[in-house]
Amino acid sequence: MTTACTKLGLESRLDGVLAPAAVAALAEDFEIHTVGDLLRAYPRRYARNGVPLGDEQAEPGDHITVVATIAKADLIPMRNRKGSFLRLTLQADRQKLEATFFNPQKLRHVLKPGLRMMFSGTVKYFRGTMQLTHPSYVELRATKDGTTVHGSGQLAQMARAQQQSAGTLTEDALARDIIPIYDSTRALQSWEIWSCIRIVLDQLAPIEDPLPREIVEARGMVPLETALRAVHLPSTPADHDTARDRLRFDEALAMQLVLARQRHAEAARTAPAMPPRADGIAAAFDQRLPFTLTDGQASAGQRIAERLARPHPMNVLLQGEVGSGKTLVALRAMLQAIDSGHQCALLAPTEVLATQHYRSLRAMLGDLGDGGELGSSASATRVTLLTGSMTASQRKAALLATVTGDAGIIIGTHALIQDTVEFFDLGLVVIDEQHRFGVEQRDQLRGRGRGGNTPHTLVMTATPIPRTIAMTAFGALDVITLHGLPAGRSPITTSVLALGVSRKWLPRAWQRITEEVEQGRQAYVVCSRIGDDAAAAAKDGPETTPVLDMHEHLSTGPLAGLRVGLLHGRLPTEEKDLTMRQFAAGEIDVLVCTTVIEVGVDVPNATVMVIVDADRFGISQLHQLRGRIGRGRHAGLCILMSEVPEGSPALQRLQAVAGTTNGFELAELDLQARREGDILGVAQSGTRTSLRLLSLLDHAETITAARELAEDIISRDPALADHPGLARMITAATTTSSIDYLDKA
Structure with a gap:
């Protein structure tokens, strides 16, 4: 144990301060190793004694x-x-x-x-x-x-904590009005954690505040030491509220300092300047467009064009509703890069989507995409596809076109990230559905520029992101929102088929598909899993319907007279490709599939979608899936089918999806359910979120103020040489792995 004369700092180890069993349990259960770690294990709530x-x-x-x-x-x-x-x-x-x-x-x-x-x-x-x-x-x-200690219940637990920390039992400790309650485990109860904290606070040396005094006073905050003591030992509710306000701001500032340094470093990098040309492939493409760009597409395209013209890396997050035309905006940006003599890489999360992009871009470009072929336009470029399942000869041809510069646009899956892929002169990286890629994966293509240049980056998402999330979770990315939908998009009606309440309407769902097919239209039936994997089946539970079983049921039962196709991720590439081409050509009436069709698949003739076990999907994923219909001149109908009981939260979530097609409203609901852990991509970074008090959804004012302050500080002191306390605060308030994540995000 530490002697009475020894004072502890935030960096002090807990070994020798607390009992060995407590030290081991704190490290194993909570990853707490230092005094600072322990004092930042804030109460999850307070009980009134x-x-x-x-x-x-x-x-x-x-x-x-x-x-x-x-x-x-x-x-x-x-x-x-x-x-x-x-x-x-x-x-x-x-x-x-x-x-x-x-x-x-x-x-x-x-x-x-x-x-x-x-x-x-x-x-x-x-x-x-x-x-x-x-x-x-x-x-x-x-x-x-x-x-x-003689007693029972919470008072006895408090008494033991007081006795352990102070060595004696006093009325004052037990009469405390507000009792902190901590996350606990079998090895460490809440009152034991409270006892450990009291021991540490009794031996804590004065803490030097990392924030300059003028900032603390200007925001009306308490000093850091006052906040750390009051959050654990408040005398009044105002005490812990004031403490949390200060500690929450520290979390926001630490994160925004990391991001501000990243933005400063990005501004120091060089990228190929790619100004628009009036006589290149981009201008030729615009002249051939059979429609007028929406105001949103024109505005977003102009902002991206301006950034591509600068000699510093563009980092843009292009977000827009399903079907808003993000791919068209991205293609126009790629053509601007090609006009400047550079290549573009389009990274897609699945082979189905990569192949769809390849076909879609070739179709939009027409002969402008026939570069290198006999009789092609002088300004034409070449579009190449690279996926992991290609034959050796196909892969060799794609790699050769990439390294020689013959291909101006290279579309691929994770295969594009491999070290064997060399670009001639990569100037722009486009990442579709960026949340499907790990941080390391997204970062790899940024190092493939020529002559020390960093390629410009455009990432796209159809999952709308609230401003506070975007400016925190996506670091240096400049968020551009694509507003509006192109002409020709039809309305989508969504209904919930609650089979857990009544099954009488189930036949009507299949009848509705039959009626649409009889009028020359097509349908999707989406399932949550494939069905030939015993482990996946056990995980999902017996109540979910596999796509293999659903395909057999429909093709031999309710939809026996229709052409029913099957598509899932484990089919051979050739078979998946053939199925999608047949469905797009109208040779398949109903496609029974998994979520391989979630993004990018564009079949305007498809008007009905039934999502089986819809409760197994997230809100944003349901919105994405629903966006596959209503893409033509006929209205869409989406049926969310679920076995969950009446009144369950899952059914309420489905009803919320059915109640609106506004992606931003649904994104808010989704993020409230998932909270910050998923928002910050901790599954990708390999760590738990370091945000303990700050909510990216609820504390917009705090985040905005912290961002402005961080920008001001970093602009004057990028290395924080004159602010050593702030440099230490970054390390104290966030984990190293989450900083690494933000550096690359």
């Missing part, structure tokens, strides 16, 4: 704490059943009251007349007498370190 009883009568339902002497202890027989209960008559300083216990066998030997004790419980009245039923209690008598 109850105010001491005074002259006034307490109201029924009040939680009170009272120090009283046991005047009488009577065993009272039960009236309506066997047994008895213990009734204590208590004499407080100013009032009398009773405490009742219904397990008197052991307590009758512990709770004896004459003892002075502390009781804590909820007030009830019986025949005008104030009563506490089964209150927690502790005996107040002189105790030494190592003796046993």
Whole structure:
């Protein structure tokens, strides 16, 4: 144990300060190793221990704490059943009251007349007498370190914590109005963590505040040491609220300092300047467009074009609703890069989507995409596809076109990231559905530029992102929102088919598909899993319907007269490709599939989608899937089918999806459910989120203020050489791995 004269700093190890068992449990269960780690294990909530009883009568339902002497202890027989209960008559300083216990066998030997004790419980009245039923209690008598605390319930736990930290038991510690409650495990209960924190606080040296005094005073915040003490030992609710405000700002500032340094470093990098040309492939493409760009597409395209013209890396997140035309905006940016003599890489998460992009871009470009072929336009470029399942000869041809520069646009999956892929002069990287890629994977293509240049980066998402999330979770990315939908998009109606409530409408769902097919249209039926994997089946549970079973059921039952196709991720590439081409050509009426069609698949003739076991999908994923229909001149119908019971949160979530097609509203609902852990991509970074008090959804003002301050500080002191406290705060308030994540995000 640390001696009394030794003072602890935030960097001090807990070894020798706390009992070895506590040190081991804190490290194993919570990854807590230092004093700073422990003090930043903030309470998850606070319990009101109850105010001491005074002259006034307490109201029924009040939680009170009272120090009283046991005047009488009577065993009272039960009236309506066997047994008895213990009734204590208590004499407080100013009032009398009773405490009742219904397990008197052991307590009758512990709770004896004459003892002075502390009781804590909820007030009830019986025949005008104030009563506490089964209150927690502790005996107040002189105790030494190592003796046993006599009591039960929360008060006894607090007494043990007080005894362990201070060596003695005092009324003041137990009469505390506000009790912090911590996350606990089997090895470490909340009161034990509280005890450890009290030990550390008793030996804590004065803390140098990392924030300059003028900032603390300007924001009306308390100093860091005051906040760390008050968050664990508040005397009033205002104490812990004020403490949390300060500590929350520290979290926001630490994160924004990391991002501001990243933006500063990005600004120092060089990228190929790619100004628009009036006589190149981009201008030729625009002249051939059979439609007018939407205002949103034109605005987003102009902002991207301006950034591509600069000699510093563009880092843009292009977000827009499903079907808003993000791919068209990205293609126009790629053509601008090609006009400047550079290559473009388009990274897609699945082979289905990569192949779809390849076909879509070739179709949009027409002969402008026939570069290198006989009779092609002088300004034409070449579009190449590279996926992991290509034959050796196909892969060799694609790699050769990439390294020689013959291909201006290279579309691929994770195969593009491999070290064997060499670019001639990569100037622009486009990443579709960026959340599908790990941080390391997304970062690799940024190092493939020529002559020390960093390629420009454009990432796309159809999952709208609230501003506070975007400016935090995506670091240096400049968020551009593509507003509006192109002409020709039809409305989509969504219905919930709650099979857990009634199954009578199930035949109608399949009949609805038949009716659409009879009118020359097509449909999707989407399932949550494939079905030939026993482990996946066990994980998903027997109630989910695999795509293999659904395909067999529909093709031999309700949809037996229709052409029913099957598509899932484990089919051979050739078979997947053939199926998608047949569906796009109208040769398949109904496509029974998994989520391989979630993004990028464009079949305007598809008007109906049934999502089986829809409760197994996230809100944003349902919105993405729904976006595959209503892409033509006919209205879309999406049916969310689920077996969950009536009134369940899952069914309420589905009804929320059915109630709106506004992606931003749905994104808010989705993020509220998933919270910051998923938002920050911790599954990709391999660590738990370091945000303990800051909510990216709820604390927009704090995040904005922290961002402005961080930008100001980093612009003047990029290395934080003049702000060593802030440099330490970054390390203290965020984990190293999460900083690495943000550096690359």
